[in-house]
Amino acid sequence: MGFDINIMKDFIDQNQSQYVGKYRYHSGYRTEEKAFKVHYYMLDQNFRQIDIYVEIQCKDCITYTFSEDLHEQEKIYIVKDALQRIINKTGYKSTLHYTLYESFIKTISHETTVIEPIDFCDLLNYMKYHHGINQKTMDEYYKIFIPCLEIHLKNKxxxxxxxxxxxxxxxxxxxxxxxxxxxxxxxxxYQFHLYYIRQIIRIVYEHLDKFYKYASDELFEAIQTLCLNARFSFAIMTDFGSMVLSRYLVTNAMINSLKEKLVLNDKDEEKEDANLVFSYIYYIFHNDYEQYYAVVLKVLRGVINNMLTFANHDLDLALGNSLVKSEGYQVIIDLFHEDYNTFIFTCFPIQTFPLEMRPKVRDELVTAIQFFAARMENEKYRLSSFEQVMNINRLLTDNFKEWYK
Known part of the structure; x- marks a missing residue:
C-alpha cells in the first residue's frame, strides 16, 4: 500500500466540522507511494469553472499544497473529502500500479490485458485529471473499458x-x-456516458440469463443504482426498460428483491420518497395502466420543473419529448388538467401540438381561467390567481386569435 491509512483517518477525526465546502471533486490519482494529486472545482454565478489543484502527502502526517489560496476551512474540507475517497478505495483489490496508468492507456492489448474493477475507476480518474471531463475523454476511456468487459464475458x-x-x-x-x-x-x-452505458446494457441484455444465474446480487445492485438515479435512467429507459422487462423470471426476482428497498409510487397517496424508475418498471410488469400513467405524469412534472429551474436542460427536453412521443400529446393536457400550471406550455408550446388536439387545449385553458377568476374572490389567493389569469389569457390570445373573432 505504501501509505498509512490510520494517519488519514486520524486527520479526518481531528478535523471534524459541520462546514460544507463550496468546491466539489473532479478527479484525482496517486502519483507516488505516499502522494496524491486531486482536482476540485466550483462554478461561479456566471457558471464559469474555477479550478483548484491539491497535492497531498501522507507520510508521518498529512501535508498539502494548494494551487490557489483558500480559507483554511475550505482547505480542510477538500483534504478530508479527498482522503475519504482514498480510504474508500483501499478495500478493493488492485493489479494496476499507479506508475503504469499512462503506458497502459497507450499500449493496452485487448486480447490479453484485463485489470481489476477498481483499476478502471483509477484509470478514468487519471484521464479526467489530465484531459478533463468531456466527450473525447470518455470516448478514449471506453475504447479500453468495453473491450475489457467483453473479455470478462468471453471468460465467463x-x-x-x-x-x-x-x-x-x-x-x-x-x-x-x-x-x-x-x-x-x-x-x-453522466451525459458523456449515456451512449456507452446503453451499449453495455445491450450486452447485458443479450446474456441476461447468465448474469442472473452467476451474478444476480451484482446485477440487482446495478439495477437499484439506476433506479436511484431517475434523470439518467429515464434518459436510457428504452434500453434499460427493455432489458429488465425481457425475462419474466429475472424481472420477477428483481422486483421481489427491490420492493423491500424502494418505495412504490401510489396515485392515491402522495409519497415523497417514491421511486419513479422502479414504479415505472413495476407497473408495466404488473400491467397496471392507471398506476403506470400516474408515474408518467409525475416524471413529466419533474421534467418541466427541471426545464424551468436549470439553464442546461437539454436532457430533460429530450426526455419530455420522448414521453410525449410514446404517450401522445394527451399526456400534457392531462397534466395541465391536474395542475393548472401554465408553465407547462412554456416547455411544450401549444403551436407544437397537432391541430386536432388544440381545441382540447383551448377548452382546458378556458376552464382553468374560470377557476382562477372565481378563486380571486378569496383574498388569500387573489394575487396568485390574478397572475394565472393573465398567463392563461396570454396563451389564449397568442394561440387562439381566431376564436375571439
Missing part, C-alpha cells in the same frame, strides 16, 4: 463484469447544483 467472469459496472456507476452517477444570477446549472458527468 460475470461477477467481475458487474463489479466493474457498479463501480463505474458509483463514480459517474452524480450531479451538482450550482446557483447562478437568474437560474441554476445542473452539473453532471
Amino acid at each position: 467472469n460475470y461477477k467481475k463484469f458487474m463489479d466493474s459496472i457498479n463501480l463505474l456507476f458509483k463514480n459517474v452517477l452524480y450531479q451538482y447544483e450550482w446557483d447562478g444570477t437568474n437560474s441554476k446549472y445542473l452539473d453532471t458527468e
